[in-house]
Amino acid sequence: MPTRFTFDAAIDGWSVWSPDGSRVAFASNRKSVFNSYWKLSSGAGVDELLLESDQVSGPNDWSSDGRLLLFRNIDPKTGMDLWVLPVSGEKKPFPFLKTPFEEREGQFSPDGKWIAYQSNESGRFEIYVQPFPGPGGKFQVSANGGTQSRWNKNGKEIFYVSLDSKMMAVLVKLPPDGRSLETGTPAALFPVRLAGGPLPGPYKQQYDVSADGQRFLVNLAAADGAASPINIIYNWKPKAVK
Incomplete structure (x- = not known):
């Protein structure tokens, strides 16, 4: 309840x-x-x-x-950026990514040394991984567009939603130096009908993954979105009551 x-x-x-x-x-x-x-x-x-x-x-x-x-x-000059806030001590926030592009849906890797996020710097949203707090370059892990990344808790896999509404998975190898990254080829797991589509907006977390990486909780749109018909009868006259 x-x-x-x-x-x-x-x-x-x-x-x-x-x-x-x-x-x-x-x-x-x-x-x-x-x-x-x-x-x-x-x-x-x-x-x-x-x-x-x-x-x-x-x-x-x-x-x-x-x-x-x-x-x-959301900065009026740079749009959506990713920042980090320590939740103890002075609680002084600092920027992780602040660019002219849109950086959304940031996710820490399980070991805290990497952040996965989506950015439209290529002209469409793709999934990138970048060392945290740095230095180091970014690595694109999606192909043909991607949104809403999530890490497998084992740190060896990243899930995301493709722009044609499929749940995708890509294997990643995170070296201990935090400066390089090896990725596999993205593979489709199953189709998803996210409420609002794969790009519902910058604020909605549309799915989550179980700790073992085997189950997904997804905010799905109804399978049949067709509304029931409404019939209108004109010049209807009720029968006289006897």
Whole structure:
């Protein structure tokens, strides 16, 4: 049975669990602009503001050690960028990718040394992997377009959605030096009918993967989207009641 988690009248969303399950980070526009908050997953306590900004932002992912929150930030000059926020200490955010292109849906690798994300720098969205925090170049792992990357928890595979609506998987080999990357050929796993299509917008996380990488929880569109017909009868006269 679902239980309500936040009770503010504003819009709350884009939620991500902390690795230990003790907290949930989310975005809310309760101060007019979407910013990042967190709260104990038990529901106890108050919603705590993690980051206040005059630019729209919201969480994407949490590092496996629980120290860093990867979040999206919309800059009027550069569009959507990826930033990182330490969730303890000074909590001073720093940019990971801030370019004239759109960088979305960032995901930490299980070992925290890489970030997978989607970018439209080629003219269409593709999936890239880049060392974190750097230095090092980026590596394209998708072919013919891709969105919404997710890591297999074993760190050896990346899933993503192709632009023709297929769930894809590509094997990756992450050397310990964090500077090079070997990838396999992307393979289609199964077709998906994501609600809104493969590009539903920059804020929706449309699927997740089980810890063993064998099961997928997907926000699917209804198989039959056709509406039931409505018949209109003109000049209808009810029968007289005897």
